[in-house]
Amino acid sequence: MPRWLEDCRPFAHNGSPAAYIPELAKAPKEALGVTLLATDGSTISGGDSSQMFTMQSISKVFTLLLALMSNGEEAVFAKVGMEPTGDDFNSMLKLELVEPGIPFNPLINAGAIAVTSLIPGIDVMDKTLRILEFIRYLAGDENIGYNIAVSSSEAATAYRNRSLAYFLKDNDVLDAQTDVEELLSVYFNHCAIEVNCHHLARMALILAHGGLDPLTNRQLLPRRYVQIAKTFMLTCGMYNASGEFAIKVGIPAKSGVAGGIMAVVPGQYGIGIIGPALDRRGNSIAGVRLLEAMSVECDWSIF
């Protein structure tokens, strides 16, 4: 592991932390950490694996699962599609071009905002806590919280997400009674949930076993919904680099703009990675290299 980490760390020079959320720009550019959690509970960690970072888009996998569990498949797929876009994660393009104006999938920003509108709760805090409790439950850590500075920083500069959300309201993807600003607050809060590599690996291991936690032998998530989530991770989880990632790494994964990646080796491992410097498509530049090196050496591709 140390060799892989040191081989991959220099790739961070070719990228930089996300700057469109000012608070994320402060992240240490050269950080790189990884945790691999195996089915028998054995762990391999290296580098900055204990560093805390915000989940950002990785949280979208869990809001999708929670929305499916609370509303069922039919209600969720009335609001989002099942296809990759080939566009940037925050693009508006297809919302206007392709009828009926529902976001293409739940892992792009527009789709995730639509999914967040399905999270039950009476107000912003109630919904935020519901998502937070779900993450705590799966990651097995009651101390997980969300970073208010990051959430506020995003709220202050979220011109693009605000446009997407109002566009969705105009397209009737959001119900008439939806308060867009409140919905966005819930979305920014869940993106700002703070974890480390071990937490991501713990949650990924549950996905790797179809919702069964192999460490406690309890079925925590419905198998069908985990199947849906992993399929989206494979086809859309690395934004518009998902095709290349499927060829080079070949496992379901989800990245976030804070530099996290959660990856699943079906039946075997849960993996968490942090590397804040991003490539132009918004994925951790050193993190992707690290996953590629590990996947090639261990023959993880599912194909």
Ligand SMILES: NC(=O)CC[C@H](N)C(=O)O
């Ligand atoms: N790709 C991401 O991680 C995006 C999440 C971020 N909170 C945003 O909405 O822009």
